[in-house]
Amino acid sequence: MEVPDFFLQAVIYLLAAVITVPLAKKLGLGSVLGYLLAGVIIGPYILGWVGSETEKVMHFAEFGIVLMLFLVGLEMQPSLLWKSRHSIFGMGGFQVFLTTLILAGGGLLIGYPLYQSLAAGLILSLSSTAIVLQTLSEKGLLKNSGGRAAFSVLLFQDVAVFPILALLPILALLGGITMESVAMQDQVTGFAALPRLFQLVLILGVGLAVIIDGRFIARHIFRFVASSGMREVFTASALLLVIGSAWFTAKIGLSPALGTFIAGVVLAENEYRHELETNIEPFKGLLLGLFFISIGVSINFELFFSHPLRITFLVALLITLKFIALWATGKLFGLKHGRQVLFALALAQAGEFGFVLVSFSNKLGIFNPEFSSMVIIIIIMSMALTPLLLIINEKLVRPYYIRRTNKKIPDKVTSTGNIILAGFGRFGLVAGRLLMANGFKVTILDSNPANVEILRKYGFKLFYGDVTRPEMLEAAGVKDARLLLLTMAEYDEALKIAAYLKKQYPNLKIAARARDNIHEFEFYKLGVKMVQRETFNSAVELGSRSLHYLGFSRYQAYRAGLIFKHHENEIMHELYEHWLESENRYIEETRRFSEELTEILKTERDFSIHDTDCAWDVTSIRKEAREKPE
Amino acid sequence: MNKILIIFAHPAIQKSRIHRKLCESAREVEGVTFHDLYSQYPDFFIPVKREQTRLREHDIIIFQHPLYWYSCPALLKEWMDLVLEHNFAFGKTGTILKGKKLMSVVSTGGSARVYNDSGNRHHTLPQILAPFHQTAMLCGMDYLPPFVVHGSHLLTKADILGFSNQYREVLKALRDNRFPPEELSSATYINDLI
Numbered sequence: 038m039e040v041p042d043f044f045l046q047a048v049i050y051l052l053a054a055v056i057t058v059p060l061a062k063k064l065g066l067g068s069v070l071g072y073l074l075a076g077v078i079i080g081p082y083i084l085g086w087v088g089s090e091t092e093k094v095m096h097f098a099e100f101g102i103v104l105m106l107f108l109v110g111l112e113m114q115p116s117l118l119w120k121s122r123h124s125i126f127g128m129g130g131f132q133v134f135l136t137t138l139i140l141a142g143g144g145l146l147i148g149y150p151l152y153q154s155l156a157a158g159l160i161l162s163l164s165s166t167a168i169v170l171q172t173l174s175e176k177g178l179l180k181n182s183g184g185r186a187a188f189s190v191l192l193f194q195d196v197a198v199f200p201i202l203a204l205l206p207i208l209a210l211l212g213g214i215t216m217e218s219v220a221m222q223d224q225v226t227g228f229a230a231l232p233r234l235f236q237l238v239l240i241l242g243v244g245l246a247v248i249i250d251g252r253f254i255a256r257h258i259f260r261f262v263a264s265s266g267m268r269e270v271f272t273a274s275a276l277l278l279v280i281g282s283a284w285f286t287a288k289i290g291l292s293p294a295l296g297t298f299i300a301g302v303v304l305a306e307n308e309y310r311h312e313l314e315t316n317i318e319p320f321k322g323l324l325l326g327l328f329f330i331s332i333g334v335s336i337n338f339e340l341f342f343s344h345p346l347r348i349t350f351l352v353a354l355l356i357t358l359k360f361i362a363l364w365a366t367g368k369l370f371g372l373k374h375g376r377q378v379l380f381a382l383a384l385a386q387a388g389e390f391g392f393v394l395v396s397f398s399n400k401l402g403i404f405n406p407e408f409s410s411m412v413i414i415i416i417i418m419s420m421a422l423t424p425l426l427l428i429i430n431e432k433l434v435r436p437y438y439i440r441r442t443n444k445k446i447p448d449k450v451t452s453t454g455n456i457i458l459a460g461f462g463r464f465g466l467v468a469g470r471l472l473m474a475n476g477f478k479v480t481i482l483d484s485n486p487a488n489v490e491i492l493r494k495y496g497f498k499l500f501y502g503d504v505t506r507p508e509m510l511e512a513a514g515v516k517d518a519r520l521l522l523l524t525m526a527e528y529d530e531a532l533k534i535a536a537y538l539k540k541q542y543p544n545l546k547i548a549a550r551a552r553d554n555i556h557e558f559e560f561y562k563l564g565v566k567m568v569q570r571e572t573f574n575s576a577v578e579l580g581s582r583s584l585h586y587l588g589f590s591r592y593q594a595y596r597a598g599l600i601f602k603h604h605e606n607e608i609m610h611e612l613y614e615h616w617l618e619s620e621n622r623y624i625e626e627t628r629r630f631s632e633e634l635t636e637i638l639k640t641e642r643d644f645s646i647h648d649t650d651c652a653w654d655v656t657s658i659r660k661e662a663r664e665k666p667e
Numbered sequence: 668m669n670k671i672l673i674i675f676a677h678p679a680i681q682k683s684r685i686h687r688k689l690c691e692s693a694r695e696v697e698g699v700t701f702h703d704l705y706s707q708y709p710d711f712f713i714p715v716k717r718e719q720t721r722l723r724e725h726d727i728i729i730f731q732h733p734l735y736w737y738s739c740p741a742l743l744k745e746w747m748d749l750v751l752e753h754n755f756a757f758g759k760t761g762t763i764l765k766g767k768k769l770m771s772v773v774s775t776g777g778s779a780r781v782y783n784d785s786g787n788r789h790h791t792l793p794q795i796l797a798p799f800h801q802t803a804m805l806c807g808m809d810y811l812p813p814f815v816v817h818g819s820h821l822l823t824k825a826d827i828l829g830f831s832n833q834y835r836e837v838l839k840a841l842r843d844n845r846f847p848p849e850e851l852s853s854a855t856y857i858n859d860l861i
Contacts, residue, residue, distance in 0.1 A: 589681075590679075590680055590681055590705070590706055591705070591706040591707075591709040592678055592679075592705040592706065592709040593679070593681060594709070595709035595710055596709075653678050653679035653682055654679070654682060655682060655683075655776075655820065658776060658820055659820040659821075662776070662818075662820040662821055663820075663821065
């Protein structure tokens, strides 16, 4: 049997991804860089296993971006999208305008003619939706105001591609390029050939149809499909929906990514939203991965090594100029505290739209083939650098801004009471207020300057400073304190302090807030016996209120909670013993909870909670009374 | 027309047949405020001032509960300990409850026979209720004869229905002052007056 080439290629692509992506993630580089590296390695310049089919693969894989935007749309409430219209059009428009201007200026300075500089400026002002969204969502930065702004701008750029496509022929004319080559542009067909008014009516009609469909009809279709009980048919219908809307928007001359994004938004409140997400997600992931790999494959190292300095300089220049334009845009639209830097670093590359636009400009004669391949390699390299730029943001910029906001000189601490409370946030505030309400004098330390400021306004006397430093506690008078409450959220630091203080002042009484069982055990082991897990009591309370809602009388529900609490305390002693025995086992952070849970459930078998509450049960008395009347 | 406050204490109402029915009757009577201590204060935290206001606003106070070890369930005792403060319920200036009436409504597991003088428990129910009677005295209240359900474990459905109708009638008569005072002072159980 003849084995098709396709199998081998698939094996190569998948193998590369399977090896490099987990490695890259382990090294903290993120999946995008992993895929890119995989592409470089299997590409023509290192292993040479793939290469000829890359362009086709990339076109196919670009569909991953369409799927990604659909998923982003599903996450977005229509009202939220409407609210961000100012940042989409204002910020997005301004960004494209300013970036084009600066880049074109740069081009002019280097010596390219105006029309070429402008065309390159327009093309390079667009960023990479795929890389930026994937990297930001992986780092959980899409909810951050900088990330949201970046998303708005990307959305605008999706729309801006079409005016740019229309502008390029005009630039060609400006450059004095002959009409014949431009003329082919006029042979438009389909939607664009229709009269303007009709176009508008059509777009509005389609929009309305999409909304009606998404709101009222889609639900019935999904229900019908889901009722068949065939999972793959549901997947097929989800794909049909996405591909259908992509095809349709492309047909009427708009970006397919935009079309599916809107389809996603319309379906955001649909009851099958979650189902859609889980069905589309794997396709998106694989296709995007493929897209990133194919970018890695298509980096033209031959070209790079023929002009290494020039290309490096141009890539650096592009990123720098884009950074400046974006930073100014972010600043102007009110991004602060390092968010403007995140925004600018995230979008400082050129994007995949560039590939289409460059080849179009090439056809128009604005760029010659040599210049085109130069721009392409600049685009690709700037894209490949993006994950690195975001790592810089994470390792240098963010810590800098955090330090800057925290850069307040620690207060000079003096003792204001012989009870010390370290950490006056969500937890310490409650414990501390309880003590103060009962007339105790408390010396309060907190390491969050904003928190300190607010609390001072409300008349609390507290000291700002790093509560994890022993000097702070010593200045607060820990030596003679009646009690120290470690209520801060820096769990590991709290253990270190407790260990240090127990050694220095063995008689000091410490009360500690614990994150979970294991944290509590670690305190026990240090000899700190007064430990409270931060969520346990609240969870029991809510559970007990639920019991009341479910039909228990209030007192019955209250007692059920109480019994559970005491039962858990018994279990805790057992668990502590287990923990002491197995402490040396290394438990990975992610497995910690399930490990803990297993232990709890195992121990629970030995203590039955179910027949502990026989109070006021008269069944047995009743039985006896019936048997032997008095 | 008297305003009646029923202070009900039962930690496991879901397990009681007689009290569920008695409560139903009581809630039907106009002019009766029904106050379920275990459902209001499951954590035993009793807001004293609010309870005192409630007492001020009523003329007849009723303690309704099962008889547990010849006394009331713990929460009612806690309530008495906290709410009947010095200078509110007793003491030189504690005259708020003076002239009001107190009545016990109790159920017992044992039959009527065992609470006779000659029975094997040696004390009658009125003797057993002495602490409540004495409390009423100290507060300057009249202690009415109790409403009693004996032998609660062996009650039939018809018995329960009978007691709940009786209870409703007692509450209405108390509300409308329909019991002649001399009968009230001579009766052992208020059940006998209906």
